[in-house]
Amino acid sequence: MNAAPPLPLQDLGQLIQDGRQPSKGKPALLLALVAEAALIGLLLWESNRSTPPPPPALPPMTLQLVQPEPPKPLPPAPPKPKPTPTPPRQVAPKPTPRPILRPAPRPTPAPIKTVTPPSPLPSPVQAPPPPPVKETPPPSPPPVSAAVKTDYLAQVKGAIQAAVHFPEAARMLGQSGKVLVRFYLQDGRISRVSIVQKGSLDDFNAAALAAVRQAKLPPVPAGLQGKSFDLQVWVEFVLHDS
Structure with missing residues (x-):
């Protein structure tokens, strides 16, 4: 059921002023009381209309622990390649030595006769060196008395x-x-x-x-x-x- 719209504030004020006058009697006093009650209701209605409604309550949140995923297994390592065998080295055959050809011996030449030159003439006889001269010592000083x-x-x-x-x-x-x-x-x-x-x-x-x-x-x-x-x-x- 919808409530009747309240009277304007000016009309309510006029009614309150008219009811407080002593010439009207008791009906006027009742009317003033009704006007005051209407004014209080109007104020409450205005305050309820201007206040925004409370926000809706949020639903309760639940926390759930997430378990880590197990590590994925590593792929198997590829097999190592087998070494290829090295073929054995072939040894070359040794060459056959050739025979050494020695030159034929040459004939020995005949000995050459050497001619001895004539002996030189004898040199003149050199005179013997002169005998060394003996140095005579200085004369000794005369004996001192x-x-x-x-x-x-x-x-x-x-x-x-x-x-x-x-x-x-x-x-x-x-x-x-x-x-x-x-x-x-x-x-x-x-x-x-x-x-x-x-x-x-x-x-x-x-x-x-x-x-x-x-x-x-x-x-x-x-x-x-x-x-x-x-x-x-x-x-x-x-x-x-x-």
Whole structure:
């Protein structure tokens, strides 16, 4: 059964306004109540018409596990081809050796006679070489007198004594002394210096060796050049009163 269409809102409002007037009495009040009820129904009807119907409920879904398909069997491998047998190699027959033909022997030629040339004339006799000339050694220097040697050695001893430096420690102690020194002398050069007898102080020994090595020797005489002397000299340390 279809419901009657509701009244327009303007007519309902007019009816409500007319029913609220006090001059109409009770019928007018009832009419106003009816109009309000109609207005509420109209509003509900409008709200129901504007609301969309709910969506239809979806049917329940069921999940089903899908089992994987079993692997397909592989096709059988093709059979391997059989190797074809290799035919045996045919060995060629060895050639027959041919006979070796040797040449006929040649006749030996007659020996040729060689003519010897005449012997050359004898060469003239060469004179023997002259005998080597013997080099005569330079004349030896005249022998040196003993006086020259003694004078030269005295000059050497004087040069050594002149090179003596008195040790300062011995000077402060007021001591004197002497040292016996041995050395070799050749061509104005002194070598292999050593002490034969030490002095009373070690400073005397060191000063004596220094005096022998630092002495200014005199020139070597002509007759004493090339000769060596093994000498022993007393180096004296005398404290002079100042």
